[in-house]
């Protein structure tokens with residue numbers, strides 16, 4: 001499925017506005033019902049600290065919104081959505097799922113959990129995760145940035161103060177950089193010796209000085225969850241004749257449509 005940039009940005013902006021309204025309402029409701037003897041959750045705790053704290057310029061109302069966005073959206077929603085895509089692709093590509101499991105069985109076995117230190121010995125698994133990120137496009141665009149000065153890029157003038165958003169999705173489906181980009185093929189990330197090969201056009205975490213600050217954490221989480229799930233379970237669709245769609249829906253992230261699966265202990 002080819003996606004249209006303007007439409008995606010419009011939908012993402014609408015989702016951001018919805019989340020802002022929801023968060024503003026939730027924070028206000030917490031303030032109105034706050035009881036320092038009954039701390040119900042993170043918002044209450046933040047509120048309590050902001051009253052106790054000697055640094056009021058840090059624990060401001062504006063900052064609670066930013067902390068929630070960083071923790072739950074930038075940190076949680078993105079990685080959760082990527083994991084969602086991972087299982088969906090395993091349902092749709094059972095041969096690749098079996099190949100991943102065979103690599104885990106050979107390198108790690110079944111008597112212990114997969115650890116981060118196994119990563120270098122599991123290249124097919126790593127390639128599969130990279131390919132899922134490329135084709136799943138959890139974040140279709142970078143965040144908006146502002147041009148600080150006039151700049152020229154490939155002959156185009158970008159005037160000072162323009163808002164610039166990088167289209168990461170277009171880099172992941174560009175035929176100049178990827179053979180047959182719409183095909184799911186983890187091997188494209190392996191060289192002739194079966195080792196991982198990096199690709200310049202692979203930018204799921206964006207690029208430049210403001211690229212995703214959580215990249216190492218996200219890559220670690222994806223690896224540990226994905227490998228340990230595949231070590232313990234085989235994933236199949238609930239109905240072989242009605243496979244879940246690979247089309248995403250653009251909200252804050254490009255999210256897989258809801259689907260069911262069967263997780264069978266191995």
Ligand code: HEM
Pocket residue numbers: 070071074075076078079082138139141142143144168204205206207209210211212213214215217218
């Ligand atoms: C698979 C998971 C993730 C993906 C695909 C992802 C992707 C991205 C992308 C594309 C950006 C925009 C960079 C730009 O505008 O150029 C970004 C920014 C950011 N990400 Fe992530 N991210 C993920 C996980 C995380 C995690 C786990 C955290 C933190 C716990 C995190 C925190 C942030 C923050 C704070 C920013 C803003 C950085 C800034 O403005 O300088 N991300 N991420």
